[in-house]
Amino acid sequence: MNDYRDLRIALLGCGSVGSQVARLLLEQGDELAARVGARLRLIGIAVRDIDAPRDVELPRELFTTDAERLVLGADIVIELMGGIEPARSLILRAIEGGADVVTGNKALIAEHGPELAEAAEQVGAQLSYEAAVAGAIPIIRPLRESLAGDHITRVLGIVNGSTNYILDRMDRFGDSAEDAMRVASELGYLEADPTLDVEGYDAAQKATILASIAFHTEVPVDAVHREGITGVTSAQIEAAQHAGYVIKLLAIAERLVAADGTAGVSARVYPALISREHPLAAVHGGKNAVFVEAEAAGELMFYGAGAGGLETASAVLGDVVSAARRHVIGGPGVPGSSHADLAVLPIGEVNTRYQVMLDVRDEPGVLATIAGLLAQHGVSAASVEQSVAADGEAGTARLVIGTHTAREADLAATVEALRANAVVTGVASVLRLEGAR
Amino acid sequence: MNDYRDLRIALLGCGSVGSQVARLLLEQGDELAARVGARLRLIGIAVRDIDAPRDVELPRELFTTDAERLVLGADIVIELMGGIEPARSLILRAIEGGADVVTGNKALIAEHGPELAEAAEQVGAQLSYEAAVAGAIPIIRPLRESLAGDHITRVLGIVNGSTNYILDRMDRFGDSAEDAMRVASELGYLEADPTLDVEGYDAAQKATILASIAFHTEVPVDAVHREGITGVTSAQIEAAQHAGYVIKLLAIAERLVAADGTAGVSARVYPALISREHPLAAVHGGKNAVFVEAEAAGELMFYGAGAGGLETASAVLGDVVSAARRHVIGGPGVPGSSHADLAVLPIGEVNTRYQVMLDVRDEPGVLATIAGLLAQHGVSAASVEQSVAADGEAGTARLVIGTHTAREADLAATVEALRANAVVTGVASVLRLEGAR
Numbered sequence: 001m002n003d004y005r006d007l008r009i010a011l012l013g014c015g016s017v018g019s020q021v022a023r024l025l026l027e028q029g030d031e032l033a034a035r036v037g038a039r040l041r042l043i044g045i046a047v048r049d050i051d052a053p054r055d056v057e058l059p060r061e062l063f064t065t066d067a068e069r070l071v072l073g074a075d076i077v078i079e080l081m082g083g084i085e086p087a088r089s090l091i092l093r094a095i096e097g098g099a100d101v102v103t104g105n106k107a108l109i110a111e112h113g114p115e116l117a118e119a120a121e122q123v124g125a126q127l128s129y130e131a132a133v134a135g136a137i138p139i140i141r142p143l144r145e146s147l148a149g150d151h152i153t154r155v156l157g158i159v160n161g162s163t164n165y166i167l168d169r170m171d172r173f174g175d176s177a178e179d180a181m182r183v184a185s186e187l188g189y190l191e192a193d194p195t196l197d198v199e200g201y202d203a204a205q206k207a208t209i210l211a212s213i214a215f216h217t218e219v220p221v222d223a224v225h226r227e228g229i230t231g232v233t234s235a236q237i238e239a240a241q242h243a244g245y246v247i248k249l250l251a252i253a254e255r256l257v258a259a260d261g262t263a264g265v266s267a268r269v270y271p272a273l274i275s276r277e278h279p280l281a282a283v284h285g286g287k288n289a290v291f292v293e294a295e296a297a298g299e300l301m302f303y304g305a306g307a308g309g310l311e312t313a314s315a316v317l318g319d320v321v322s323a324a325r326r327h328v329i330g331g332p333g334v335p336g337s338s339h340a341d342l343a344v345l346p347i348g349e350v351n352t353r354y355q356v357m358l359d360v361r362d363e364p365g366v367l368a369t370i371a372g373l374l375a376q377h378g379v380s381a382a383s384v385e386q387s388v389a390a391d392g393e394a395g396t397a398r399l400v401i402g403t404h405t406a407r408e409a410d411l412a413a414t415v416e417a418l419r420a421n422a423v424v425t426g427v428a429s430v431l432r433l434e435g436a437r
Numbered sequence: 438m439n440d441y442r443d444l445r446i447a448l449l450g451c452g453s454v455g456s457q458v459a460r461l462l463l464e465q466g467d468e469l470a471a472r473v474g475a476r477l478r479l480i481g482i483a484v485r486d487i488d489a490p491r492d493v494e495l496p497r498e499l500f501t502t503d504a505e506r507l508v509l510g511a512d513i514v515i516e517l518m519g520g521i522e523p524a525r526s527l528i529l530r531a532i533e534g535g536a537d538v539v540t541g542n543k544a545l546i547a548e549h550g551p552e553l554a555e556a557a558e559q560v561g562a563q564l565s566y567e568a569a570v571a572g573a574i575p576i577i578r579p580l581r582e583s584l585a586g587d588h589i590t591r592v593l594g595i596v597n598g599s600t601n602y603i604l605d606r607m608d609r610f611g612d613s614a615e616d617a618m619r620v621a622s623e624l625g626y627l628e629a630d631p632t633l634d635v636e637g638y639d640a641a642q643k644a645t646i647l648a649s650i651a652f653h654t655e656v657p658v659d660a661v662h663r664e665g666i667t668g669v670t671s672a673q674i675e676a677a678q679h680a681g682y683v684i685k686l687l688a689i690a691e692r693l694v695a696a697d698g699t700a701g702v703s704a705r706v707y708p709a710l711i712s713r714e715h716p717l718a719a720v721h722g723g724k725n726a727v728f729v730e731a732e733a734a735g736e737l738m739f740y741g742a743g744a745g746g747l748e749t750a751s752a753v754l755g756d757v758v759s760a761a762r763r764h765v766i767g768g769p770g771v772p773g774s775s776h777a778d779l780a781v782l783p784i785g786e787v788n789t790r791y792q793v794m795l796d797v798r799d800e801p802g803v804l805a806t807i808a809g810l811l812a813q814h815g816v817s818a819a820s821v822e823q824s825v826a827a828d829g830e831a832g833t834a835r836l837v838i839g840t841h842t843a844r845e846a847d848l849a850a851t852v853e854a855l856r857a858n859a860v861v862t863g864v865a866s867v868l869r870l871e872g873a874r
Contacts, residue, residue: 020733024586024733028586032586035585130583136733136734136735136737137737138575138579138583138584138737141578141579141582141583142575142578142579142583145578145755145758145759146567146575146578146579146752146755147575147751147755148472148754148755148758148759149461149465149469149751149753149754149755149757149758150751150754150755277721279719279720279740281719282716282718282719283716284714294751296457296461296573296747296748296750296751296754297573297741297742297748297751297752298573298741298742298745298747298748299740299741299742300573300574300575300739300740300741300742301726301738301739301740301741302737302738302739302740303716303736303737303738303739303740304734304735304736304737304738305734305735305736305737308735310733310735311733311734311735313733314584314586314587314731314733314734315583315734316586317585317586317587317733318582318583318584318585318586318587320586321582321585321586322582322585
């Protein structure tokens with residue numbers, strides 16, 4: 001049974017994911033060989049420091065600090081070093097040398113995905129990065145292949161486990177934002193510098209990748225509208241609960257038409273309300289999920305672990321097996337996604353529903369004034385309710401206004417006008433409501 | 438832009454799925470050509486009756502009653518006629534003629550999948566059937582490809598929308614089983630003969646396919662232990678709610694080890710309790726979902742529409758695009774799943790948790806008697822509670838016993854002993870509790 005040919009696998013990086021990938025390649029060699037039709041031989045692991053501590057004990061002779069040389073002798077290169085350089089240069093070098101590349105590097109794919117994909121396409125190599133979005137969850141392949149005969153219209157993702165953990169604690173256990181952050185930090189959900197997570201940078205990188213895969217359109221990370229969860233208050237969580245909603249940090253990629261008729265794409269990240277009946281509402285703790293709406297397939301959701309060394313290694317190995325099978329079968333890599341080159345539209349063009357909490361003077365005629373202001377800006381109220389919360393000053397009332405679908409730019413102008421109006425003593429909260437039809 | 442080569446597509450069957458597939462192929466020709474690198478030309482649609490009414494208006498000249506002839510001139514054959522014959526013979530003929538085959542025929546794949554897969558493998562053709570399980574949901578491809586480097590341990594599927602709709606109504610709206618069935622029937626969720634759905638035959642076919650894909654093991658439909666939902670009572674639903682559970686009809690494929698040490702696979706269908714915190718509990722109405730547990734990836738779930746002509750057409754077209762790309766690229770089909778040939782184990786070997794509801798004499802010493810009976814059979818109680826429901830006769834009490842994990846055979850023997858014991862006036866319900874660790 002050992003008459004398989006060898007495929008030489010080079011691994012760049014040996015952190016929590018890389019060390020598990022190495023372990024699985026070594027431990028499951030026979031089984032993988034049977035599945036692929038070739039032996040996946042790990043020829044080396046490039047690291048900065050050979051003596052650094054690792055999650056998994058691995059044969060010392062596999063380690064090298066010479067990544068460039070390692071790459072040149074490989075059929076398949078697995079890049080799990082993270083960061084832009086030297087990862088980018090090493091991947092380009094691997095592709096030029098004819099190797100297929102598997103990476104889990106979301107920052108790199110978000111910033112240089114199109115460049116790398118083009119390089120791979122030119123030489124007929126395969127570049128895959130299932131692990132770069134939502135860890136273990138198969139999402140890139142389903143979007144690219146299973147839905148290849150459909151039109152995706154919207155993708156809503158809970159793609160950052162740390163912030164989902166924090167919001168979930170606030171919702172389910174009534175934690176304050178500070179307490180939830182502290183627990184998340186203690187449990188290792190947050191990095192020493194939590195900014196990447198809580199300010200939505202990590203989710204924005206994933207939104208870029210999801211938008212590019214779903215809509216065949218290059219969306220620069222800078223073009224992703226980004227709001228983190230640091231502004232989410234317990235009062236908002238409570239009001240959401242009262243109204244049958246839950247607050248989730250969503251990465252959204254959506255096909256839409258601008259007011260001037262331009263067909264385009266919006267990519268954005270913000271905390272939003274979703275109905276408790278929505279499947280995304282049941283995504284608890286540090287889990288991830290990507291909810292996809294397509295013209296024919298309707299609503300789909302992909303749920304699972306968004307992080308973790310072992311979990312993410314599963315996605316990496318899936319890509320490695322796919323690349324290896326291609327080597328055995330022959331033929332060029334999966335065709336690059338054809339480019340639709342839709343316009344990337346600014347947040348002002350987005351149409352969604354809103355929930356606005358206002359503190360207003362508790363006097364006659366206030367509702368009429370506010371309704372008038374909304375109507376002036378083309379925003380239509382679906383519901384107005386006096387809040388049960390008693391956070392306001394004496395002589396004021398808190399109103400919770402739910403709108404019908406409105407343009408973000410119109411809503412922003414409405415909120416500005418509300419702030420400027422004498423009957424409004426404060427705008428306590430503006431949240432978007434997503435996932436509704 | 439019209440210098441693509443043609444790929445000849447033959448469609449067999451033009452029901453609710455087939456007519457949508459034909460429409461999408463015709464309407465999205467240019468776009469599909471750009472994605473595939475070849476034009477997908479629908480050369481004909483084989484039907485029994487050319488004049489039968491269709492969901493979609495299609496050019497009359499496409500229709501033919503000569504399916505055999507149509508098949509011979511095709512590069513890709515889409516089989517959506519349903520039933521075993523002539524579908525099976527036509528697919529074999531298509532494969533022999535060198536065509537790739539896409540089918541959504543779950544009965545055929547459940548019964549003859551291995552035969553058809555082998556025929557395809559021998560000539561290097563591709564056989565795909567994403568639409569055969571869970572309609573629009575991409576599940577076959579993720580199991581086969583994305584998880585190709587992982588070990589799947591268990592698959593729990595809500596794969597029959599009709600029964601999920603009925604159970605969901607009973608749970609959420611308090612419908613009786615009869616009322617829920619009637620509404621489901623009125624809304625078109627049930628066939629004129631609902632037996633295939635409510636007795637679990639449809640789910641059993643899907644369990645067979647899931648088991649074969651997840652474990653590379655042929656599981657005959659006859660070997661699937663099958664219980665439908667006709668025995669599910671409102672009392673069971675209420676007791677489940679009280680205990681924090683919901684009842685779902687699950688198709689389960691699981692890798693397990695028999696008492697004698699044999700490594701094997703279990704495939705089964707029955708209504709089971711799952712925790713309301715479990716992601717499957719949030720699958721409402723007619724939706725489907727497949728929950729996958731894998732050694733490295735951990736828990737994954739794939740959710741979406743399990744039926745519907747347009748929705749299912751999305752899955753069919755995904756397979757067609759994949760087959761077409763292969764034609765453009767060249768090379769043989771996706772390698773057949775290597776055979777693990779695990780033993781198919783009987784239901785008695787299954788290990789799970791149980792909830793048993795007993796009516797017992799309301800007298801001292803009863804609990805001790807029952808605890809003794811359980812212990813005798815190696816079944817350990819995790820909880821015993823007196824039910825809030827008052828369905829029993831005077832002088833009796835209802836006990837709800839939750840067990841730790843036990844062997845099905847031991848539990849069956851326990852239940853028999855309970856029935857035979859004088860203190861037990863009746864066994865009101867035995868349900869398995871799934872989805873727990």
